[in-house]
Amino acid sequence: MTTSAPPSGSTEVTSRAKHAPTRKKGGDTDRAVAERRLGLKLAAPAAIIMLLVTAYPILYAVYLSLFRYDLRTPDLNEFVGLDNYILVLSSGVWWQAVLSTTIITVFSVLIELVIGLAFAMVMHRALFGRRTVRTAILIPYGIITVIAAFAFRFAVQPDTGFIGDLNPLGGTVGSFITIILTEVWKTTPFMSLLLLAGLATVPEEMQEAAKVDGATATQRLFKVTLPNMKGAILVAVLFRTLDAFRIFDTVYVQTAGALNTNTISGIGYNALITRVNLGLGSAISILLFLMIILIAFIFVKGFKTNLGTVKGAG
Amino acid sequence: MRRRTGLLLAALMITPLAACGGASDTSASGAPIVNWYIGSESWLTDSADAQGVISACNAKANGAYELKAESLPTNPDSQREQLVRRLAAKDPSIDLIGMDVTWTGEFAQAGWISPFAPGELATVGNENQVLKGPWDSAQIDGQQYGAPLNSNTRLLWYRKSKLAGNPVPQTWDQLLDTAEKLNSKIQETGKRAEALVVFFNALEESAGGSIVNVGEDGTATVDLPEEPTLKALDIMRRYARSSAAPSALSTSAEDDNRLAFQSADSDSAFMINWPYVYPSVLEADAEAGTDLAEDYGVAPYPQVVAGQPAKAPLGGYNLGIGKFSKNREAALAAINCLTQPEQQRTIATTGGQPSVLRALGDDAAIKEKLPFLPLMTQQLETAAPRPVTSNYNDISLAVRQVLHPMSSIDPPKSYKALRDLIENALKSQAVL
Numbered sequence: 092m093t094t095s096a097p098p099s100g101s102t103e104v105t106s107r108a109k110h111a112p113t114r115k116k117g118g119d120t121d122r123a124v125a126e127r128r129l130g131l132k133l134a135a136p137a138a139i140i141m142l143l144v145t146a147y148p149i150l151y152a153v154y155l156s157l158f159r160y161d162l163r164t165p166d167l168n169e170f171v172g173l174d175n176y177i178l179v180l181s182s183g184v185w186w187q188a189v190l191s192t193t194i195i196t197v198f199s200v201l202i203e204l205v206i207g208l209a210f211a212m213v214m215h216r217a218l219f220g221r222r223t224v225r226t227a228i229l230i231p232y233g234i235i236t237v238i239a240a241f242a243f244r245f246a247v248q249p250d251t252g253f254i255g256d257l258n259p260l261g262g263t264v265g266s267f268i269t270i271i272l273t274e275v276w277k278t279t280p281f282m283s284l285l286l287l288a289g290l291a292t293v294p295e296e297m298q299e300a301a302k303v304d305g306a307t308a309t310q311r312l313f314k315v316t317l318p319n320m321k322g323a324i325l326v327a328v329l330f331r332t333l334d335a336f337r338i339f340d341t342v343y344v345q346t347a348g349a350l351n352t353n354t355i356s357g358i359g360y361n362a363l364i365t366r367v368n369l370g371l372g373s374a375i376s377i378l379l380f381l382m383i384i385l386i387a388f389i390f391v392k393g394f395k396t397n398l399g400t401v402k403g404a405g
Numbered sequence: 406m407r408r409r410t411g412l413l414l415a416a417l418m419i420t421p422l423a424a425c426g427g428a429s430d431t432s433a434s435g436a437p438i439v440n441w442y443i444g445s446e447s448w449l450t451d452s453a454d455a456q457g458v459i460s461a462c463n464a465k466a467n468g469a470y471e472l473k474a475e476s477l478p479t480n481p482d483s484q485r486e487q488l489v490r491r492l493a494a495k496d497p498s499i500d501l502i503g504m505d506v507t508w509t510g511e512f513a514q515a516g517w518i519s520p521f522a523p524g525e526l527a528t529v530g531n532e533n534q535v536l537k538g539p540w541d542s543a544q545i546d547g548q549q550y551g552a553p554l555n556s557n558t559r560l561l562w563y564r565k566s567k568l569a570g571n572p573v574p575q576t577w578d579q580l581l582d583t584a585e586k587l588n589s590k591i592q593e594t595g596k597r598a599e600a601l602v603v604f605f606n607a608l609e610e611s612a613g614g615s616i617v618n619v620g621e622d623g624t625a626t627v628d629l630p631e632e633p634t635l636k637a638l639d640i641m642r643r644y645a646r647s648s649a650a651p652s653a654l655s656t657s658a659e660d661d662n663r664l665a666f667q668s669a670d671s672d673s674a675f676m677i678n679w680p681y682v683y684p685s686v687l688e689a690d691a692e693a694g695t696d697l698a699e700d701y702g703v704a705p706y707p708q709v710v711a712g713q714p715a716k717a718p719l720g721g722y723n724l725g726i727g728k729f730s731k732n733r734e735a736a737l738a739a740i741n742c743l744t745q746p747e748q749q750r751t752i753a754t755t756g757g758q759p760s761v762l763r764a765l766g767d768d769a770a771i772k773e774k775l776p777f778l779p780l781m782t783q784q785l786e787t788a789a790p791r792p793v794t795s796n797y798n799d800i801s802l803a804v805r806q807v808l809h810p811m812s813s814i815d816p817p818k819s820y821k822a823l824r825d826l827i828e829n830a831l832k833s834q835a836v837l
Contacts, residue, residue, distance in 0.1 A: 161833045162493040163515040163795050182836035184806065249653045250661065261655045261810070349597035349655070349809050361837050364486055366799055367493050368833055375836070 149380070152373040160370035168370075175374035184358060185375070192354040194267060195342075196335040199274040203331060204324075206275065207282030214283065215290045232280035240344035243273040263350045270352060273341050278334070282327050289323020290316070325394045332390070333383055355379045432471040437735040439470050442491075443503030443722070444477045444484050448755040455755050462742035470735035472501075481505055481599055485798070492517035492727065499727035500736040504551060506542040507599075507791045507801070509723045513550035514623060514795030518725035519733065520548040527741040529553050529761060538719045538788035539761040545793060546623045551723025552740045553761035555752045558784045559603070559677050559718045560777065561704040562666065567674035568702075574675075576708045577608075577640045584649035584675055592662035592676035595645065595654035597809040602791065602801045603718045604677075605808055608637035610716040610789030611709035616800060616827065617792045625794040627827050631820065636709060638808075638816040645811035649675075655810040667697065677706070679720060680775060681757040703777045705784060716789035721758065753778075759785065799830035802837040 119127070159171045179185050210228050217224045231239070245251045247269055249258050259265025293316050301311050317324070339356035342348060348357045359379060363372030432438050441459075443449065450457040459472045466472075475498075477484040485508055491499055492512065504512060512518045521530060529535050529543075529552045536556060543551030561580070563573060567589055574580035584591045594600035606616060614633030617625040644650055651657065651665060651673065659678055666676040667686055676682070686698045706717035724743065726736045742748065749760035754774040759781045765771060766782035775781070792800055803826040807819055829835035 159833065162489075163511060164833065165516070167833075178834055179836055184836045248656070250664065256652045258653050258656065261653060347597055358836060361802060364490070365482070365802070366833075366837070367489055368799075371833070371836065 152376055155369050156373035156377050158370045160368070160373075162367035162369065171370070175370050176378070178371065179374050179378060184353070185355075187351055188353050188355045188358045191267070191352050192336060192338065192356075195270055195274065195338055195352075195354065196332055198267075199271045199278075199335050200328060200331050202271070202275045203279045203282045204328060206279050207286050207327070210279065210283035211286035211290050214287050228283060229280045231277050232284075234277065236277060236340045237344055239277045240273055240341040243269055243276070244345045260346055261350075263352070266346045266350050266352045270338075270341050270345055273345070274335065274338065277341075278331060282331055285327035285330065286320070286323060289320035289327070292323070293319040321394065325390065329387060329390045332386055336383060336386060337379070355382075434468060434471070436466070436468045436471045437732045439472050439500045439732055439736050439739045440475050440498050441472055441501040441503065441739070442475045442477055442488060442499055443501075444481070445479060446503075446752075446756055448752045448758075449474050452755070455751060458743055458748045458751055461748060461751065462739060465742055466738065469738055470732070472739050477503075488512075492729075495729045496727070497729045497731055500730040500732045501739060502725045502727060503554065503722045504725050506539070506551075506719060506721055506723055507793075507797050509543055509551040509725065510545050510793035511795050511797050512725060513545040513548075517728050518550055519728050519730075520550050521552065521726075521737075525737060526552055527744065528746075529744045534763055535761050536763060536766070536782065536785040538785045538790060539721060539723075542719065542721075542790045542793065543723050551725050552744055554722040554724050554743060555749070555756070555758040556761045556781075556785050557679050557720030557758050558781055558788055559607070559679055559706055559720075560780070560784070561707055562676040562678055562682060563702045563704065564666075564671065564674050564700050565702045566700050573702065573704045574707060575704075576711045577644075578711075580675060580707050581643060581647055581649055585647055587674055588648065589674035590651045590665075590672050591644065591649045592651060592657075592666045592673045592678070593644070593654075594658050594662060594677075595650075595809075595811050596656050596658045596661075597805045598658060599801060599805075600658055601808060601811075602804045603720070605637060605641065605804055606791050607706065607716060607718040607789050608640055608709055609633060611706075611713075612636040613710065615792075616804070617794060617831070619792065619794055623794070625792065625796065625831050627824055627831065629820070629824055629827070634820055634823070635816045638814050638819055640709065641808065641811045642814040642816065645814070650812075655812070669695065669697065679757075680759065680777070680781060683775060683777075684755070684757040703780065705780060714787060716787055717784040719785070719788035719790050721761070794831075796831050796833065799833065799835060799837065800827055803827045803830040803835060806837055 156175050157170060157172060158168060159174070160168050214221070214225050214228060244260065247254055247257070247259050247265075249256050257265070259269050297315050297319065298311060301315050306314065337356055338354050339360065342352055342354050342357055343360070346352045348354070348361075355375065356379065359372055359375040362368045362375055366372075448455070448457060449459055451460055459474055463470075463472055477487055485505070488499075488502060488504075488508070492515070502512070502518065504518075509518075513520070524530065526549070530549065532540055535553055538558075539553035539556045543549055543553050561574070567587065568583075569587060571583050571587065574583050580591060594604060609616060609629070612633030614630045614637070615628045618628045619625045645654060653661065653665075657665075662676055662678055663682045663685060665671060666673050666678075667682070667689060683698070683701065683703075686701060690696060690698050706715045708715045724740050726733055726740075730736060744761075746760070746762060746765055749762055749765055750768065750770055752758055753760050753765070753768075753771040757775060759775070759778065760766075760768070760771070763782075767779055772778045791797065794800070804823065807823045807826055808814060826835055826837075830837070
């Protein structure tokens with residue numbers, strides 16, 4: 092890549108960030124080489140620790156997932172190839188978990204996006220008490236998920252709650268609504284914070300120009316503001332989707348996976364922690380990992396936005 | 406810089422080791438410390454009106470050992486999780502374990518607890534001295550792995566004032582009919598938890614079936630004969646769909662039932678629950694100056710087949726010695742103190758959990774606190790243990806998966822689903 096970069100000043104220069112004109116012609120100068128070496132040295136410890144704490148467990152999980160490996164019956168452990176994956180993918184419980192995880196993810200992220208955007212605009216436009224408004228909006232994000240989950244559970248239970256005998260956690264729809272509401276309440280601030288950063292990058296002149304041209308507030312939102320913060324929306328929605336897809340604690344506290352609300356992480360937990368069936372549990376974890384990668388890939392491709400330019404703009 | 410990185414890595418590696426080695430093996434006085442992993446129980450430590458079993462045994466040990474309770478979470482599922490994680494990692498700090506009766510088989514077959522040789526156990530090593538239910542729960546593959554500490558069984562509780570002259574129901578059908586007629590509720594657990602398995606297992610066993618067959622060599626196969634299983638599923642479905650089912654049935658556990666039944670304006674005439682509800686209501690009466698306990702009536706666990714005594718649920722603790730413990734002798738001495746009649750009495754009178762010893766089946770001191778003791782003793786001789794096998798937990802998760810919520814049970818369909826899932830669970834091959 093280094094040699095194929097067009098010389099700066101050439102007519103073929105594109106506006107893409109990775110072709111920034113800092114690239115040296117031909118070989119690098121001594122100073123650049125030394126700087127790169129220092130850079131590598133400085134980054135090495137972090138990279139090595141990252142490898143130790145992430146790559147090793149992931150590879151070990153891949154390895155375990157190819158075995159019948161149940162800590163309760165150590166004598167029966169043996170290599171089984173892809174059997175664990177076949178077991179998981181042919182099980183109704185797995186697909187039920189995929190469905191409920193998807194339901195929770197889609198609804199919570201959509202609602203969070205809408206409310207988060209509204210909050211971001213309030214924070215962006217607040218004329219007075221700006222800091223108070225921001226603090227107030229951010230408070231739920233500072234509360235531990237387990238505590239938020241308990242708070243909502245107690246709030247809706249017939250014996251401790253204030254909605255009477257409705258007992259939403261006794262039915263499937265009610266359980267999903269409670270779980271999604273808890274998620275929305277808890278993480279909308281995170282979404283709005285990311286969107287606020289994007290909002291700040293929308294040039295004020297464009298808004299004014301649109302106003303002069305007679306655009307209504309709705310038109311300005313959809314034609315000026317949102318297209319210009321596409322990158323920030325991608326980051327916010329991507330982060331939240333990946334996060335929501337791994338949901339565990341809210342469901343564990345509120346329904347413990349009952350009434351078809353069990354999530355992928357939930358059945359992984361049952362296999363790994365409750366049943367110490369490491370082979371099956373690792374297979375579930377690896378499948379979840381692959382799904383997460385797939386989601387990230389689809390998002391980045393689907394939005395056709397280069398995350399590199401987002402960084403530059405934000 | 407390299408040296409600093411090295412130091413940092415070394416520090417990172419040493420920290421967890423140091424944390425592991427934190428528990429010492431001997432006390433300040435030189436007595437070996439016996440770490441007892443058990444959930445929090447009222448009879449463990451001293452209280453205002455009773456001496457706990459730990460200080461009682463430590464006083465008697467005379468320096469031979471020092472019992473120290475390592476508290477486990479309150480929820481039995483979380484208790485088991487923590488124990489399983491530690492035992493699978495061969496934690497040597499686990500000397501003594503307070504095991505729920507259903508974990509004994511699992512822990513024994515996984516090789517996490519060591520068996521007792523004949524003659525090692527003083528009182529509870531003799532079949533004639535121990536009630537049949539608790540005794541059976543501690544025997545795995547022809548060896549004794551658990552020392553029964555206390556027992557437990559569920560009874561039918563009713564509010565005398567709400568019965569309106571109706572006879573006390575003896576069968577599930579009568580119970581449901583009476584509650585429907587009185588327009589009153591029956592409190593029973595319906596949450597997706599172990600209690601649901603306790604419920605189903607008792608109905609299945611009382612109907613003449615069982616969940617699994619455990620062979621001589623310890624291998625388990627699905628049993629679930631069709632007729633008794635359909636009968637059990639029918640009862641659960643009818644209950645969950647009747648007017649006698651509380652609105653919070655699918656989320657309620659034992660203590661939710663107790664509180665709903667105990668309140669002065671309760672809408673429930675009946676409750677199926679463990680005997681601890683009685684000491685609890687006495688305590689509540691003492692605090693509030695009420696007289697609710699007077700209104701409590703108690704009867705045997707309802708029959709499934711009329712005229713045939715039910716096989717009531719069996720609960721309670723067995724004591725086990727961790728396989729990796731360095732203090733086996735001391736732990737054994739502690740067990741032989743904890744299972745003495747004196748300690749058994751403390752457990753029964755403080756916690757409402759009946760003793761495992763036949764000799765205390767009609768004990769005057771216990772009867773003073775638990776007037777229904779003879780009824781419990783009788784039930785414990787015929788109680789229905791849950792399957793004793795290494796995969797018990799998978800079976801339990803499978804039952805919860807299919808039978809929750811109870812109102813969605815469709816007997817023929819649920820029957821088939823239950824068979825299939827348990828079959829896979831027994832092979833460690835079910836996704837649950």
